Amino acid sequence: MDLVRLTAAAVLAVQDHQGTGLVVTYPPAAQVALDRITAVCLLEGLDTPASVPALLKLCRSHLSKWPISIPSDYTAPDTVLVDEKTGLPTHACIEWASSDPSSSRPVPTDELLRRLAVNCPSSATYEQCRDFLIDHPVVNQENMRTVHATPGGPATWKRVQQLYGPVAHAYARDGQCVRCSFCGCLAVTLRDKISRCESGVCPDFTARHEVPVAALRALPTEVRHSLSASGRVEREVRNACLAAGAHVELIRDVVDHLRITWPFGDVWLVVFSTSAEPALLARRFRHWTPHHATRVCVAVPGHIVDRRTDYRQVFERHRGPGSVELVRAELVTAGNHQTDGGEPRA
Numbered sequence: 031m032d033l034v035r036l037t038a039a040a041v042l043a044v045q046d047h048q049g050t051g052l053v054v055t056y057p058p059a060a061q062v063a064l065d066r067i068t069a070v071c072l073l074e075g076l077d078t079p080a081s082v083p084a085l086l087k088l089c090r091s092h093l094s095k096w097p098i099s100i101p102s103d104y105t106a107p108d109t110v111l112v113d114e115k116t117g118l119p120t121h122a123c124i125e126w127a128s129s130d131p132s133s134s135r136p137v138p139t140d141e142l143l144r145r146l147a148v149n150c151p152s153s154a155t156y157e158q159c160r161d162f163l164i165d166h167p168v169v170n171q172e173n174m175r176t177v178h179a180t181p182g183g184p185a186t187w188k189r190v191q192q193l194y195g196p197v198a199h200a201y202a203r204d205g206q207c208v209r210c211s212f213c214g215c216l217a218v219t220l221r222d223k224i225s226r227c228e229s230g231v232c233p234d235f236t237a238r239h240e241v242p243v244a245a246l247r248a249l250p251t252e253v254r255h256s257l258s259a260s261g262r263v264e265r266e267v268r269n270a271c272l273a274a275g276a277h278v279e280l281i282r283d284v285v286d287h288l289r290i291t292w293p294f295g296d297v298w299l300v301v302f303s304t305s306a307e308p309a310l311l312a313r314r315f316r317h318w319t320p321h322h323a324t325r326v327c328v329a330v331p332g333h334i335v336d337r338r339t340d341y342r343q344v345f346e347r348h349r350g351p352g353s354v355e356l357v358r359a360e361l362v363t364a365g366n367h368q369t370d371g372g373e374p375r376a
């Protein structure tokens with residue numbers, strides 16, 4: 031598993047590498063991944079990727095086609111690390127890169143939010159800043175003008191602006207970028223004039239409004255992927271729960287989650303995710319065991335769960351005993367007595 035994680039990290043490092051000059055160099059992470067995978071292949075008498083470009087080409091193949099053996103729980107039917115058409119790291123690649131078998135290291139988004147919270151004087155301020163990040167994975171001049179015209183906007187921008195950085199060249203075509211018309215993340219235009227969102231979740235689209243790459247600032251790749259989409263799901267669920275009469279709070283802990291107190295007294299702690307990798311997802315939360323709750327859940331949108339027929343079974347195999355349970359995000363709002371299967375909870 032460590033080889034996949036290292037290779038995924040190498041893909042992200044290459045994407046973010048802003049090399050200049052005529053001499054092609056690769057970031058150290060790429061060479062480390064190549065060396066490690068080559069060593070394993072040589073020991074086992076397998077074909078080795080001969081170079082960093084060969085390793086990156088391998089990343090466009092399904093994990094089951096790799097020379098090393100990877101357990102099937104980690105190989106969803108469509109899992110590749112690099113999208114064949116866009117050349118961008120996939121959502122799975124980003125999950126792999128930020129995974130940690132020991133769960134001892136926070137994922138980049140949790141770490142970024144932790145640092146943001148330290149700089150906020152109150153929970154309300156933190157939530158305003160966090161909402162801004164959810165709504166703006168990428169910002170342009172117009173976004174900044176808008177936020178400065180909003181009450182409290184300048185103070186929010188002052189706290190979050192350092193979290194944004196330049197957009198990687200991989201997203202630019204002739205110096206121009208396209209943003210997803212659904213979620214605002216970065217997108218890439220394919221040869222047939224269709225644009226594809228980097229998230230891998232949004233539908234392809236044709237409407238294009240190109241902007242110079244230098245005019246955009248973006249959150250780190252892992253944060254764009256994990257915070258924006260799951261944050262919007264969290265907001266929908268929160269609003270529905272409030273409409274149902276529940277009391278809802280955002281709780282800062284090892285990971286941000288909602289504490290939902292239903293009118294009849296049950297307390298749910300719910301963290302939201304759009305992970306397509308149930309084994310990695312379960313392992314991320316296997317040591318998260320908060321107290322004083324009726325249920326502790328990780329909520330994933332149903333359309334993502336349904337992409338893989340054994341999503342729930344894989345999650346169950348990798349979660350720790352007595353820890354977080356999996357629930358479809360829609361059921362948090364619709365049936366506070368229902369399990370994932372839609373049947374009454376015992």
Ligand SMILES: [Zn+2]
Pocket residue numbers: 210211212213214215227228229231232
């Ligand atoms: Zn999108």
